[in-house]
Amino acid sequence: MTPNGLLQIAVYFALLVLLTKPMGAFMARVFQGERTFLHPVLAPLERICYRAAGIRPDSEQRWTQYSASLLAFSFVSLVFVYLLQRCQGWLPLNPMGLGAAAPIAPDLAFNTAVSFTTNTNWQAYSGESTLSYLVQMAALAVQNFASAAAGVAVAVALTRGFARQQATSIGNFWVDLTRAVVYLFLPLSLLSALFFCSQGVIQNFAPSTKAVTLEGRPQVIAQGPVASQEAIKMLGTNGGGFFNANSAHPFENPTPLTNLIQMLLIFVIPAGLTYTFGRMVGDQRQGWAIFAAMAVLFLLGVFVLYGAEQSGNPILARLGLQTAPTATQPGGTMEGKEVRFGIAATALFATITTGASCGAVNGMHDSFTPLGGLVPLFNMQTGEVIFGGTGAGLYGMLLFAILAVFIAGLMVGRTPEYLGKKIEGKEVKMAMLALIATSAAILLFTGAGAVIDFAKASYWNAGGPATANLNNAGPHGFGELLYAYSSAAANNGSAFAGLNANTPWYNLTLGLAMLVGRFLIIVPMLAAASRLAAKKKLAATTGTLPTHGPLFVTLLVGTVVIVGALTFFPALSLSPVVEHLLMLQGRLF
Numbered sequence: 001m002t003p004n005g006l007l008q009i010a011v012y013f014a015l016l017v018l019l020t021k022p023m024g025a026f027m028a029r030v031f032q033g034e035r036t037f038l039h040p041v042l043a044p045l046e047r048i049c050y051r052a053a054g055i056r057p058d059s060e061q062r063w064t065q066y067s068a069s070l071l072a073f074s075f076v077s078l079v080f081v082y083l084l085q086r087c088q089g090w091l092p093l094n095p096m097g098l099g100a101a102a103p104i105a106p107d108l109a110f111n112t113a114v115s116f117t118t119n120t121n122w123q124a125y126s127g128e129s130t131l132s133y134l135v136q137m138a139a140l141a142v143q144n145f146a147s148a149a150a151g152v153a154v155a156v157a158l159t160r161g162f163a164r165q166q167a168t169s170i171g172n173f174w175v176d177l178t179r180a181v182v183y184l185f186l187p188l189s190l191l192s193a194l195f196f197c198s199q200g201v202i203q204n205f206a207p208s209t210k211a212v213t214l215e216g217r218p219q220v221i222a223q224g225p226v227a228s229q230e231a232i233k234m235l236g237t238n239g240g241g242f243f244n245a246n247s248a249h250p251f252e253n254p255t256p257l258t259n260l261i262q263m264l265l266i267f268v269i270p271a272g273l274t275y276t277f278g279r280m281v282g283d284q285r286q287g288w289a290i291f292a293a294m295a296v297l298f299l300l301g302v303f304v305l306y307g308a309e310q311s312g313n314p315i316l317a318r319l320g321l322q323t324a325p326t327a328t329q330p331g332g333t334m335e336g337k338e339v340r341f342g343i344a345a346t347a348l349f350a351t352i353t354t355g356a357s358c359g360a361v362n363g364m365h366d367s368f369t370p371l372g373g374l375v376p377l378f379n380m381q382t383g384e385v386i387f388g389g390t391g392a393g394l395y396g397m398l399l400f401a402i403l404a405v406f407i408a409g410l411m412v413g414r415t416p417e418y419l420g421k422k423i424e425g426k427e428v429k430m431a432m433l434a435l436i437a438t439s440a441a442i443l444l445f446t447g448a449g450a451v452i453d454f455a456k457a458s459y460w461n462a463g464g465p466a467t468a469n470l471n472n473a474g475p476h477g478f479g480e481l482l483y484a485y486s487s488a489a490a491n492n493g494s495a496f497a498g499l500n501a502n503t504p505w506y507n508l509t510l511g512l513a514m515l516v517g518r519f520l521i522i523v524p525m526l527a528a529a530s531r532l533a534a535k536k537k538l539a540a541t542t543g544t545l546p547t548h549g550p551l552f553v554t555l556l557v558g559t560v561v562i563v564g565a566l567t568f569f570p571a572l573s574l575s576p577v578v579e580h581l582l583m584l585q586g587r588l589f
Contacts, residue, residue, distance in 0.1 A: 001303070001310050002325050005344030009302060012263060012348060013295075019268050020291065024275020030183045031156045031176060032280065042182050049178045060169035063530035066157060067523050069173040070150055074117050074519075077146055081139040082113035085131070094132035095207035104130070111507035116140050118518035119147035119389060121233070121240030121359050121493040122510060124502040128222035128243050133205055140240055141229045145189075148236030149180035151391030154522050155273055156280075158395045161529030162419045163281045165537045170529050184269070185235060192231035192265060200254040203227040226251055234265035237389040239359030239493045247349070247362040248338045259341055259362060263349055266356050270294075270387040273394045281419055285548035290397055293556040297386045298355050301375045306347035308372040309333050315586055336367025347372070354379040357389030359493025366480065366496040370580035373496070377483050377576065380490035382564045383438060383521075389491065395525050397556075402431045402528070404552070404559040408545050418547055420537035427531060430524035437520035439567045441489040441513040446482050446571065449509070472498050475582070479575030484510060489517035 029036050050057055061069065084091070086109050089099035104112075108124060115122040116139065127136065153176035160170050197203050202223060209221040226242045230252055233240055247253040247262060271291060278287020310332040312323030325331035330342055337346045346363040353360050354376035365376055379386055385396040401418060406428050409416030416423040472480060480496040487494055488510040495501070501510065546552060 001307055002330075002344070005306060005310065005342075005347075008344045009306070009348055012260065013299070015264060016267055016271055019264065020271045020275050023268055023272030024277075024287070025279060027152075027184065027269075027272055027276040028279035030179050031276070036183065038183055038187060042187070046178060046182050049182065050175075053174065055172075055174045055178070057172065057175045060172050062168060063157075063170055063526045066170055066173045067526050070154070070522065070526075071519065073146070073150065073173070073177070077143060078113045078117040081116055081143060082109050084135050084139040085109040085112060088132045088135045091132065091134050093134035093137075093205065095205070096132070098130060098132050105504075105507075107504040107507035108502060111511045113139075114511040114514050115493065116143035116238070116240065117147055118491050118514045119151055119236070119238060119357060119392070120488060120491040120514045120518070121238045122488055122495070122501075122514065123240055123244075123493070124507060124510075126244035127241060128208075128224065133224055136229060136242060137225055141232060144229070144232040144236045144238040144240070145181055145185050146177075148232070148238060148390040149177050149185060151389055152180045152184070152269070152273070153177050153391065154525065155391035155394040156276075158398055158525055158529040159277050159280045161532035162277075162398075162421060164533040165535060167533040168530075170526065170533055185232060188235055188265075189228070189231040192235060192261070193227045195261065196227040196230055196258060199258045200250070201227040201230055201258065202251050222251075230262075231265070233360060234262045234358070235269065235390075237266055237270065237356045237358040237392075239353065239357075239361075241360065247360045248364075250340075253362055256341060256345065259345055259349065262360070263352050266352050266358050266360070267387050269390045270356055270393040273391065277394060277398075283419070283548065286419060289548045289553055289556075290394070290401070292553045293560070294385065294387045294393070294397060296553065296557050297382070297560060298351065301355065301379055301386065302348055302351040305351050305368075305372050305375040306344055308369045308375075309337075309343050309347050311369075313369060314584060318586065333367075333369055333372075336364030338362055350376050351379065352387075354492060354494060355384070355386030355388070357384040357392050357491045357493075359487065361494050364497060365483075365494060366498045370476075370576040370583055373479065373483075374572065374576035374580075376494065377479070377486060378564060378568070378572070380483075380486045380492050381442065381568045382560050383435070384490045384492060385560060392491065392521075396521070397560075399431045399434055399521070399525065400560050400563070401547070401556055402427055403435075403563070404556045405545060405547065407559065408555060412543075412545075414543055417538060417544055420540070421532050421535050422538065424531075427528045430528040434521040434524045435563065438489045438517045441516040442482070442485045442568075443571060445485045445489075445509050445513055449481050449485070449505070450478060475575050475579040479579065482571055482575055485513050488513035491517050 026036060085104045088094060089103060111124055153173055156176050157170040203225055204223055206223040208223055211219045211221055213219050224242055229242050241252060243249040243252055253259055253262060274287045274291040277290060278284040312332045317323045323331050332343045337343060341362055349362045350365060365373060383396045385393055385400060387393050388396050402423055405416040405418045406423050480499040483496040484499050484501060491514060
């Protein structure tokens with residue numbers, strides 16, 4: 001690791017810490033219905049939304065109603081995105097005529113609709129050559145707002161469960177959704193899009209430009225409304241790129257400054273929500289404890305990944321190639337990294353995007369060293385709680401907090417408590433259901449894809465041969481498969497792109513994994529929120545485990561790591577771990 005690279009990481013983390021309190025305090029005021037500096041401008045828009053949709057903002061919902069509202073909203077969104085894709089050839093704002101000759105395949109349209117509705121934004125296609133401008137905006141960009149706002153709403157509802165006592169309701173989904181969009185995502189996305197335009201990110205409706213290279217060869221340069229989608233893709237931890245190259249494309253991420261701002265946008269709301277949590281439960285130390293646990297996991301990951309990539313490939317070193325940094329070259333492993341950003345910024349970006357449920361990339365994760373690739377893979381397998389997605393990171397980490405205090409209670413023979421609420425069997429069962437569902441989706445689908453002998457390039461043909469080699473051989477090929485289902489179930493969306501996933505088998509199974517990873521966490525967490533809200537708060541005693549100090553932070557980090565390690569260690573041993581050992585022996589697949 002170089003001093004310059006360490007400085008980049010330190011500057012980023014310092015800026016994140018500085019932004020956490022003001023962002024968190026603002027969100028606490030918004031979701032508690034208090035007046036903010038944006039209310040004179042945006043309160044009329046909020047009221048218009050309520051009137052248009054027939055929402056009563058003073059009416060709250062039980063957890064069953066809250067869950068039903070979220071599920072209904074997501075289902076309608078999924079159908080809308082699916083139909084827009086299938087019909088794009090007949091719709092306007094399609095200067096290149098995409099989908100006119102042949103509509104998007106049903107399995108790909110299903111996969112993409114599920115992906116953007118669940119805040120996963122997995123893309124089994126190249127955006128610039130597959131989707132029209134109308135679909136990019138009306139389907140994908142709109143869902144970037146909606147799915148992110150839905151995640152924030154769930155986090156706020158769970159926070160209310162801890163903050164309230166003897167209550168039967170946890171808020172109103174439609175009110176939380178509206179406030180998240182109106183006061184949070186719209187103004188920040190507008191400012192971010194204007195900034196990106198000033199830095200060179202394009203925003204137009206022009207058809208693709210045909211150019212001739214210096215070698216005399218034709219080149220098609222894609223155009224489109226990029227800046228507006230880029231802003232919400234980062235802010236909402238969505239990650240779906242307008243271009244296939246995503247944030248490695250100069251039209252999406254042209255400068256080191258835009259790269260820094262994009263990384264801050266990914267984490268600023270998830271980090272701020274930890275402060276919001278502390279403010280709403282009435283003890284700011286609780287929020288900082290959650291922040292500290294997330295920060296420890298984040299920093300561990302970024303230094304392991306950066307160290308692995310900066311150390312380089314020992315096979316290349318033995319061949320006499322320069323792998324140490326010098327004044328004229330960066331050393332390490334530059335394969336798959338954008339030269340505008342270098343190793344440190346790429347490693348930082350990869351850790352951030354897989355710690356959050358974002359999935360945007362500015363480098364090729366498939367080209368990382370084995371240990372470098374292990375970090376983003378394990379980040380997703382923890383459940384995306386390393387700051388995590390908008391809302392998803394907080395409610396995911398609170399899930400682990402429930403488990404942590406339960407484990408601590410077992411060790412000392414005392415009924416576990418968290419924030420004055422007894423953590424009983426039903427809350428633990430809901431937390432375990434969420435963990436088991438996502439883990440099962442990852443491991444079962446990965447196992448099926450690896451061992452069942454059928455033609456994955458077409459629809460299921462039981463007993464038929466696997467006619468298409470869709471990914472690499474050996475442990476790296478297995479890692480590509482494991483990464484794909486981990487990304488889907490964790491609602492991340494990034495990929496080890498050596499896997500050709502645009503086939504009916506992968507489109508359908510990855511779509512199912514996304515649905516499990518989204519809704520079989522959200523619904524149990526809302527059920528737990530209801531039970532917690534109905535309980536009385538207990539006064540702290542000498543036997544109460546403090547949940548705001550270093551001991552609890554250590555216990556929480558240990559719970560996340562141990563649960564992830566016990567669940568996925570066998571699978572990881574068959575992919576990046578054994579690949580690393582083979583690399584040290586000088587063997588490659």
